[in-house]
Amino acid sequence: MKLTIDTKVGTLSVEDGSGRRQLDLYSKESFDHIARLWTDVGWVRKYSYGFAWLGRPIIQLPDDMMRIQEAIFDTKPDVIVETGVAHGGSLLYYASLFELIGKGRVIGIDIEIRPHNRAAIEAHPLFKRVTLVEGNAVAKETVDRVKAMIAPGEKVMLILDSNHSKGHVASELDAYADLVTPGCYLLVQDGIMSFVAGMPRTGNDWSWNNPLPAIAEFLQKNPDFEPASVPRPFDETEQTPEVDVGAAGLRRLLRRATAWL
Numbered sequence: 001m002k003l004t005i006d007t008k009v010g011t012l013s014v015e016d017g018s019g020r021r022q023l024d025l026y027s028k029e030s031f032d033h034i035a036r037l038w039t040d041v042g043w044v045r046k047y048s049y050g051f052a053w054l055g056r057p058i059i060q061l062p063d064d065m066m067r068i069q070e071a072i073f074d075t076k077p078d079v080i081v082e083t084g085v086a087h088g089g090s091l092l093y094y095a096s097l098f099e100l101i102g103k104g105r106v107i108g109i110d111i112e113i114r115p116h117n118r119a120a121i122e123a124h125p126l127f128k129r130v131t132l133v134e135g136n137a138v139a140k141e142t143v144d145r146v147k148a149m150i151a152p153g154e155k156v157m158l159i160l161d162s163n164h165s166k167g168h169v170a171s172e173l174d175a176y177a178d179l180v181t182p183g184c185y186l187l188v189q190d191g192i193m194s195f196v197a198g199m200p201r202t203g204n205d206w207s208w209n210n211p212l213p214a215i216a217e218f219l220q221k222n223p224d225f226e227p228a229s230v231p232r233p234f235d236e237t238e239q240t241p242e243v244d245v246g247a248a249g250l251r252r253l254l255r256r257a258t259a260w261l
């Protein structure tokens with residue numbers, strides 16, 4: 001695809017397999033194209049690797065962090081279970097939101113919690129709201145251990161941010177989705193893999209081996225979950241919730257229906 005921006009005239013020309021179209025630069029469609037390009041270039045530039053939350057590196061786009069905050073505040077879960085800890089930034093981000101809300105804790109699962117990461121997370125003032133579990137997220141002993149940490153009646157949100165291959169995401173969904181309390185959210189990260197397939201730092205199989213087909217199959221088998229966006233108390237953006245600037249396709253938010261279907 002070829003995009004040509006003329007800021008003087010205020011147009012965006014799009015050339016692709018279906019021909020050439022000229023758009024108003026300030027239209028929603030132009031914004032979507034530019035956001036998509038921003039996401040692609042940001043991927044190559046490793047933009048999401050440049051942030052920290054309260055001192056710990058967090059591998060997220062700030063736009064996504066804002067939307068996740070909206071989802072957390074919308075439902076105010078008692079527990080977030082997150083697969084994929086890395087440096088601990090996301091765990092501590094959720095813990096700090098819980099600190100503001102006045103309740104809540106986070107269980108973080110990672111196949112390898114490096115000693116320097118563990119030491120820094122455990123020394124953090126917000127560690128009081130965090131439990132670390134080291135192990136393969138889909139191993140039976142890990143799943144059993146995590147499930148035993150959740151008391152009956154606790155409200156649970158689930159965030160999957162570990163291995164993003166189709167098979168692994170499908171296994172995590174099978175293992176943990178039943179933890180999600182009706183009315184709460186299940187967030188599957190890194191749908192971006194399908195968008196950036198073929199670019200530097202990607203695998204040959206990313207066009208299909210990514211979370212999106214796992215989510216589609218999960219939704220077919222689990223009609224009590226549906227794609228969701230967080231209700232917005234204020235929104236003059238004229239953007240669709242799926243295409244927030246810079247975050248196009250990065251995450252898929254599912255909501256478990258309040259009533260069983």
Ligand SMILES: C[S@@+](CC[C@H](N)C(=O)[O-])C[C@H]1O[C@@H](n2cnc3c(N)ncnc32)[C@H](O)[C@@H]1O
Nearest residue numbers: 058059084085086090110111136137161162163
């Ligand atoms: C993208 S990073 C997590 C980023 C973190 N959530 C953040 O926002 O800062 C992915 C992590 O998943 C972990 N991981 C990979 N495969 C895993 C598995 N099978 N079980 C648990 N964790 C796994 C990796 O060790 C890595 O730390």
